[in-house]
Every structure is written in structure tokens, then in C-alpha cells.
Amino acid sequence: MTSTDTRPAPSGPAPDDGAWQPRPPALTSPWHTPERAALQEQARRFAMDEVLPVADELDPQKGEIPRHLLDRMAELGWFGITIPAEDGGLGLGVFEYCTVSEELARAWMSVASILARAQGMGTSVADPGRRADLLRRSAAGSWIGAVALSEPDAGSDLAGVQTRAVLDGDEWVVTGHKRWCGNAKAADFIQVLVRVSDPAPGESRSRGLRNLLLVKERGSFPAGLTGYPIDKVGYHGFLTWDLQFDGVRIPADDLIVAPGDGDGDSSGGQQSSRAGFAEAQAFLNTARVHTAARAVGLARAAVEDSVLYLQEREQFGHPIGDFQALRFALAEMAADVEQARAFYRQVAHLLDEGVACEREAAMVKLQATEMAVRVTNQAMQLHGGNGYTTERQVERHWRDARLTTIFEGTSEIQKRIISDRMLPRSPLT
Known part of the structure; x- marks a missing residue:
């Protein structure tokens, strides 16, 4: 930080200065x-x-x-x-x-x-040796990747993926358009969800989806792959890419195998025709709890920054933290953060116990991310005009929190997952 920076010191208040601190x-x-x-x-x-x-x-x-x-x-x-x-x-x-x-x-x-x-x-x-x-x-941090799932017309609806992979000898040839691929250029590999075959009439649209492993050099794209970074309002730190695959060649053995695939099926045949979709869904369960934890971190940052600001800022001869309306707003923010943390820990524990908890993962992702938007928004309000400047960290917390309700499945998708596991659908829907 520069000498003119007005933001609080990174380490926050000392544990014994009377300011609010998370419990051990x-x-x-x-x-x-x-x-x-x-x-x-x-x-x-x-x-x-x-x-x-x-x-x-x-x-x-x-x-x-x-x-x-x-x-x-x-x-x-x-x-x-x-x-x-x-x-x-x-x-x-x-x-x-x-x-x-x-x-x-x-x-x-x-x-x-x-x-x-x-x-x-x-x-x-x-191959077990290569896998090890x-x-x-x-x-060791020397195999950091990126995931190319979404497309311009397939985000929430991953079964609609149209990026195509066709076997040509001992290589897959990949053609299509992927979007929202974070860290793509800096990665050591990109895991790409592709369609290797079309579903037969009456079969699920997720039939024929597989994940391929595109091995690459950090800082560059292989032949046939081009893209541009998407300019975002937040979530800086790594670039998010729009990618065009134009005949990208991937060795046939670079196929992600799911449990039950045995030694793999490089033909993309019937026994593993839902493997790509199932693997992506399993990945998303953990990713949604991870997103809930990130949302809690962002909201906690907003609470901690607000505690400091309410003691620092004075109006009418008093720190604004003396005013009941602002104190009560802070209390509600802190209570919301603690509730979301307890929930994500519970669901993380269930995942570690091997419990299938797709509904709970969707619930905690929904609850924690919507909470983070509310809490960071309220923190900006508590900061007044200073909250709407880049001089304070709170605007960054809000920008990043806003994205958590969108990626890893929007809040609306989480509600659909939850309700579909609670209520049967009629044939007409």
C-alpha cells in the first residue's frame, strides 16, 4: 500500500484492543x-x-x-x-x-x-503410474489447471455442451467455443468438457459427454486454441478466458476416467457415455461448498472492516459506532456470517463422510452467497461515501461477493436443485 492509502492496516486490530474478533x-x-x-x-x-x-x-x-x-x-x-x-x-x-x-x-x-x-x-x-x-x-503446486465447462449457450445447462471431439487415429480433434475459463493461459492443463457422441432419441442429453485433458505450457496456448481475456468488474487475480478450439489435437489417452470406467474407454462408447457429465456434477458439489466458504470469507472481511470504520469515523461529536441503527446493522451482519459458516462446515463434514449431499451443497451455496451480497452491500452503506471509493477494501469485497451468486451455478439453479429433490415434477414440466 502507498503512503497515501487510508485503508486499515492489513493485520487488523490487536486481539486485546476491545474490537470484535472471530472466536478461536x-x-x-x-x-x-x-x-x-x-x-x-x-x-x-x-x-x-x-x-x-x-x-x-x-x-x-x-x-x-x-x-x-x-x-x-x-x-x-x-x-x-x-x-x-x-x-x-x-x-x-x-x-x-x-x-x-x-x-x-x-x-x-x-x-x-x-x-x-x-x-x-x-x-x-x-494409466496408474501417470496418475500417481x-x-x-x-x-506440489506444479500441476495447476483450468476447467472449460461452460459455453456461450451452455452454462447452467451443461447437458447442452456442443464442443465436439472426434477421434482421428490416436488423437481427439476438438472444435468448439468455451467461455468463463479462469486461469486458462497460466495453467499447466485445461480439463475440457466435450461431446464425443450424440444421444439417441429418448436418451438423456448428457449422453456422450466426456472430459479431456489438454496438457499445455504455462503462459501459452497450443496450436488451434485461441482466446481473449474477459473484462470483469471484479474477481481479479487471474484472467478469465473466452476460448476458441479449432482442431486442437489431444492424445486419445488424455481422457479423464470416472469411477466404473475401469481402464478407460477412449472410444467414448456406451459404458461411459455419461461419465463426463457425472464427473462434472461431482466436481460441482465440492465446488459449491468451496464457494460458500469463499463467500463467508468475503462477508467476514466486510464485517471486520466495518468494525474498524465505525470506531474511526466521527459525526456529531461521536464515533458513528455509537449510533444504535448502525450497531444493530453490524450485529445482523455478524450473525449472518456465523450462521453461514456453521452451515458450510456441516456440509463439508458430510462430504468428508462420503454422504451424497447434492441438495445440501446447493442449499449452502445459495444461503452463503446471497448472505455475502447482503452483508458486503450493508458494509458499503455503513462506510457511507467512503465505501463507494477504491480507497477502502469494502468495495472489493462487494464486487467479488456479487459473483459468488453466479458461478458454480446461479442462485436460481441452486433453488431448482433443492426444489427438484423435494417435490416431484409433473410430466408437463
């Missing part, structure tokens, strides 16, 4: 252990001391996460939180993954998001 994690959740508490404290210090100053400098420039931060996260093992210890990871679960992500999102959401581009993503290939090597690279 061991006291707030029945799922916590001393090990989890230590991991959270480590992530909190890293976020506030190392990530937040970088975010304050680079986010206004729409800059990308610097390599030194990625290297530090790799040293800490966070790209392999959910990868088994025997494969080089920390051997932990979704709970710990989300705990670290909340802390990182409190400083800069993109840094929490880059964690999802590892965690064993892009390693489910048929990719897992170790993923855990």
Missing part, C-alpha cells in the same frame, strides 16, 4: 480439532500478512496473482490439502480445504480460488 476456531465448532485450529490460524496469518497487501496493490490494476504467492502456498502444502499423504498431499478433507479457503478469501478471493485448480484435478487418467505422478505434481 476450537471454540466455535464441534468438528474442530487442535490440528484444524492450527491450520486455520496459519492460513489467517498468511492471508492478512502476505496476501492482503498484494491484493490492495494489484486488484485495482486487475493484476494477476504473483508467482511468489503461489510458491508460498505450494510450500505450505495447500495445493494438496485433499490429496492423500501417500501421493504427496496433506491427506485432509473438504472441511480443511474450505477452512483455508475462507481465510484466503477474506484477503483476496482469487487466491482462495486458485486452490481449486489443483487438489488432484486433472489427474484421473487411466500427476497427483504428486498437483500436491
